[in-house]
Amino acid sequence: MLEKLAAIVGASGILSSAADMAPFVEDWRGLSQGEALCVVLPATPEQAAEVVRLCARTGTPVLPQGGNTSLCGGAVPPSGGPRPVIVGLQRLRRIRAIDPVNDTITVDAGCVLATVQATAAEHGRLYAVSLGAEGSCQVGGTIATNAGGTGVLRYGNTRDNVLGLEVVLPDGTIWDGLTALRKNNTGYDLKHLFIGSEGTLGLITGAVLKLHPLPTARSVAWLSVAEPQAAIEALSLFRASCGSRLSAFEMINDSQAALVVKHVPGRRIPVTGGGWHVLVELADTGNEASLDAAMQAVLEDALDRGLVTDAVVGASEAQREALWAVRHGVSEANKKEGVSLTSDTAVPISAVPAFIASATAAVRAIIPGLTVLVVAHLGDGNVHFIPFFSFAAWEVLAEREAIVQRIRHAVDDAAMALGGTFSAEHGVGATHLPEMARYKPPVELAMMRAIKQAFDPSDLFNSGRLLPLRATAPTSASHS
Amino acid sequence: MLEKLAAIVGASGILSSAADMAPFVEDWRGLSQGEALCVVLPATPEQAAEVVRLCARTGTPVLPQGGNTSLCGGAVPPSGGPRPVIVGLQRLRRIRAIDPVNDTITVDAGCVLATVQATAAEHGRLYAVSLGAEGSCQVGGTIATNAGGTGVLRYGNTRDNVLGLEVVLPDGTIWDGLTALRKNNTGYDLKHLFIGSEGTLGLITGAVLKLHPLPTARSVAWLSVAEPQAAIEALSLFRASCGSRLSAFEMINDSQAALVVKHVPGRRIPVTGGGWHVLVELADTGNEASLDAAMQAVLEDALDRGLVTDAVVGASEAQREALWAVRHGVSEANKKEGVSLTSDTAVPISAVPAFIASATAAVRAIIPGLTVLVVAHLGDGNVHFIPFFSFAAWEVLAEREAIVQRIRHAVDDAAMALGGTFSAEHGVGATHLPEMARYKPPVELAMMRAIKQAFDPSDLFNSGRLLPLRATAPTSASHS
Known part of the structure; x- marks a missing residue:
């Protein structure tokens, strides 16, 4: 062989x-x-x-x-x-073509995401998928997993940024679906079947990606709010006034903010008092002044309505960066303080307050007084709900494995009860097979298995991932 | 029975x-x-x-x-x-729920599209799918056909405006996929498989649709340009400056404009001279003044670069309506003058000038001097290319059926040679089965048939539509 x-x-x-x-x-x-x-x-x-x-x-x-x-x-x-x-796929790393008039770029699947972003920027364009691993993840992987990231609120998931695919099917046939069309209604949309299929239906070798105008200005503000409900009402004001200029709406709770200040040098919270924190970004093709004016107008409205207790708008690019630095300090801070049982929950935006309340109550029914950190891409309804242990508490935790499992189930159950999902942007892989078995309706699993059978009847492609075994649900690996 | x-x-x-x-x-x-x-x-x-x-x-x-x-x-x-x-589906016409905070509406599939738009508007929201038949078409039908329409440039096709579906599968099982989430990475995206499947995979009974903030202002301009290439260069300027405020970019040629003036009372072309006409609309949540200023700035740039020979911006809502009325007069005018062999072509935007040139040459090689009308949703690369016969010429046309077929093939061949499609927004149905057989790669048809077989093994659902027969291609009905 x-x-x-x-x-x-x-x-x-x-x-x-x-x-x-x-x-x-x-x-x-x-x-x-x-x-x-x-x-x-x-x-x-x-x-x-x-x-x-x-x-x-x-x-x-x-x-x-x-x-x-x-x-x-x-x-x-x-x-x-x-x-x-x-x-x-690492040797398949050519930029095959860029068409600034059609706002598309055609790439090999092995191109590193950051390379695609940089190539687009050289042509005055934005490739809008952006995420933590962009310096090493490959475009093909982001497509196979329908990666999320920070661009979702404005530009959608990876799925929404792909126009065409080239795929090697499980029998070795190459499907050339590298269309660069924005409208094409000629049969089943095969592209969307491969996007998010995590390598179980074929091997993606190339893609046509959508580009956007490069934003030329941004305005960033930090808001203090009393509770998640006030944050989502402020979100509605921003959406109504600023439309697609709204490019980030991130929420963290006070415990999370305090950890960042404690552990990451130079970080400070510009306004406090409410108990919850929101970072808002507007971005556009115009200039800063008009964006700041739009930001200020909505903030005044939100203050008048009592939705926001205090707010500050970054007055320079350095100040904007400093506001973002607080948000970006989350992972580093949490790693220094203890152990995070981070969820990848999404619920309807309107259900975020109820989800946070019920998940908090549920995990504290297991461990009274447990610290809960919240890091939410609120504009997408995506909440990383983090039951949190200090290293000291973790060390002495009895029956750790069983407790962790109960906590994870409690969080997922709270999400599912509100029409949510246990994996918003990270996919299924191996880790979430038990949740697939636990939460997915049988009719949905049956359809997925029928598709898998139709494309890969011998089950050779990334076997054992994405789809749980048909028999009893696997229970290991649920909290790796 | x-x-x-x-x-x-x-x-x-x-x-x-x-x-x-x-x-x-x-x-x-x-x-x-x-x-x-x-x-x-x-x-x-x-x-x-x-x-x-x-x-x-x-x-x-x-x-x-x-x-x-x-x-x-x-x-x-x-x-x-x-x-x-x-x-x-006409009895299934309940608005099941509207969630303005999550910006979603949940509806029965039998709701008339205009009813959904009106309900959203009552809540200060926009349901962005809009098309000629909206007063009688049903939401379920727009989903089953992935309908296009006038909102595509800014908001995407119907596909991009659907979050969840409820479907009766061919075995009579109900799949409740009525999720209202913007992020959900848990297995194959089944929703996208049903969208555009034209009733061949199941019966859509309900849907969760995305809503948007209702735009509160618009600016509309009429541009005279010398050729399609200048129009797409002007489009690039608008995209770079106005981003997602750009909500329409429609192009017609001089022959088409003249027919509207001739046949539809009260229509006049505000600026001429270039030979081609572009209608541009910007829409936003702000006010008219700032939109008109943005429009004016781009137009001055475009005039300086020689892309636009003349332009006028509608100074009132009445003037804006009058500009749109010219564009909307196209169908009425053409019906009064003769017979249109309208195509539903899309090509990459950058290929539109080449497509118009080569399709025109190809049809005039069949009928020398044949009139060609062009009505393009240029921002989507969607060109309705219309080989046109006066009633008089149509009456005396020899071997009409064969000539029509040759003309349609010539137009489709020109599109396909440029990476285009023969059905951008209308779907396949019965009419385009010959084109499916003629143009779709065998590997793509094979995947579609495998999916059909997996979902509807007895071929009971809308049999004989969307997918051509496996054997020789049907040749009738290609120009009904």
């Missing part, structure tokens, strides 16, 4: 020693590890297709892998079971 | 006389007609599911029907072959 693969991609395109494969078989947080037959690095879509055809003929599992930055263990092989061929 | 159906929906919910069924078996333009077993009008999703279960058990074909306003014969039964039960 290795010889045959080497004949397709060349000797330098195949890695099979344990040392060479190490970065491909362990996830980047070091939480899960598996075994692979080898790692193959095709240099062209045709080579990728030939590799897949060989695997199909020999019944060898295939694991497509981008930048290996999944937060759900979706990009590394399982341990035990037949070892897959990992197909790494 | 009729008795069993009546037992489910009541006697008043079933129509079986030829007279009663007439409006359901003939398409609204009177171009195609078929036969049905009966028309069933369920009053609840549960009744609809029971009807489908009965049909599944008895192997009876099912034809879901909304407002019957398809332009492609997709909503009426074929003539010949087994007669389907038409399931009409």
Whole structure:
């Protein structure tokens, strides 16, 4: 098998020693590890297709892998079971074309996200998908997982920024769906089936992505509010007045803000008193002055209505950066203080206050007085609800595994009861298989399995991910 | 069968006389007609599911029907072959819920589009899908066909305005996918599979739709330009300066403008000289003055660069209406003058000038000097390219059917050569089955057939539509 693969991609395109494969078989947080037959690095879509055809003929599992930055263990092989061929996309990294008039860019799937953003910017355009791992994640991976990030409020998820795809199907056929059209009503939308399928339906090798005008100005404000309900009412005011200029509406609670100030040097909260904090950003193609005026007008309205207890607008780019720095300090602060059981919840925006209240009550019924941190992309209804343990509390926690599981279930149950989801932007991978089994209606799982069966009848592509086993639900790995 | 159906929906919910069924078996333009077993009008999703279960058990074909306003014969039964039960959705017309904070509305599929728009407006919100048939088409039909319309440039196609669906599957199971979330990454996106599937995968009974802030001001201008290339360069200026405020960018040629002036009373072209005409609209949540200023600034830039030969900005709401009235007069004018062989082409925006040039050359190679009218939603790359015959020329046209077919092929071939599509916003239905067979790559048809097989193995749902027969391509009905 290795010889045959080497004949397709060349000797330098195949890695099979344990040392060479190490970065491909362990996830980047070091939480899960598996075994692979080898790692193959095709240099062209045709080579990728030939590799897949060989695997199909020999019944060898295939694991497509981008930048290996999944937060759900979706990009590394399982341990035990037949070892897959990992197909790494890193050699497929050409910018194939950019069309500023059509506002599209055509890229290889292995392009690093930041490279695509930079190329677009050179042409005065924005590729609007932006997330923490953008310096190492690959475009193909962001598409396969329908990645979220900070651009969602204004520009949508990755799904909304893809116009066309090139995919190697499980039988090794290449589907050239690289259309650059904004309107095309000719049959089932196959592109949307592959987006978010996490490598279980095929191997994405290329994509046509939407571009936008590059915003030239922004206005950033920090608001103190008394409760989440006031924050969502302020959000409604901003949406009504500023429309799509509203590009961020992030909320954190006081406990979270305090941790950032405690642990991250130089961070300070500009206005306090309400107990909850909101960062608002407007962005546009005009100038700062008119954006600041729009911001000020809404803030005055919100203050008059008693929705906001205090607010400050960044008066310079340095001040705007300082406001964002508080928000961006969250992960660092929490890692220094203790252990976060972070959720990836989304609920309807109107249900966010009820979700926070009921999830807080539920986890405190398990551990009285438990600290809860809240970090919400409020404009998307996406709440990272964080039951939090200091290192000291964590060390002495009895029956830790069982308690963690109960806490996670309590949070997910609260979300699902309000029409929410247990995975808003991170996907399913391996981590959320138990939740798929627990929460997804059988009719929905049955449809997904029928699609999987239609595209990959031998279950060779990223087997064991995304779809839970048909029998009893797996219960391990639910809090890795 | 009729008795069993009546037992489910009541006697008043079933129509079986030829007279009663007439409006359901003939398409609204009177171009195609078929036969049905009966028309069933369920009053609840549960009744609809029971009807489908009965049909599944008895192997009876099912034809879901909304407002019957398809332009492609997709909503009426074929003539010949087994007669389907038409399931009409008109009794399913409740507004189930509206959530202004989450900016969503939940509706029965049988709600008329205009009713949904009006309900949203009562709450200060916009439902952004808008099209000519909105007074009679139903929301379920717009979803099943992924309808386009005038809101696409700013708000996307119907697909982009749907968050959740409720669907009766071909086996009679109800899938409750009525989620109101903006982020949800938990498996394959089933919603997108049903959107645009034209009733071939299931019966849509309910939907959660996205709402937007209601724009409070607009600015409208008429531009005279020398050629399509200048128009797309002006479009780039508008996009860069105005971003998502740009809500319409429509182009017509001089021949089309002249027909409107000739046939529609009171219409006049405010500025001429260039040979091509562009209507631009900006819309926003602010006031007219700032929008007009933004419009004026871009127009001055465009005049300086020589892209625009002359331009006028509507100074009042009456003047803005008058500018739109010219654009809206197109259909009436063309019907009065002769016969339009209208295409529903889309190409990348950058390819629009080349498409117009090559399609014009191609049709004039068939009929020298043939009049060509152009009506383009230029901002979407959607060009209605109209080879046009006066009534007199049409009457004396020899071998009319064959000539029409050659002309349509010539236009579609020109579009496909530039990465375009033969159906941008109207769908496939019955009319475009030959083009599906002619232009769709076999790998794409194979995937669609695999999906159809997985969801509707007995081929009961809207059989014979959307997907061409596997064998030789049908050649009739290509220019109905």
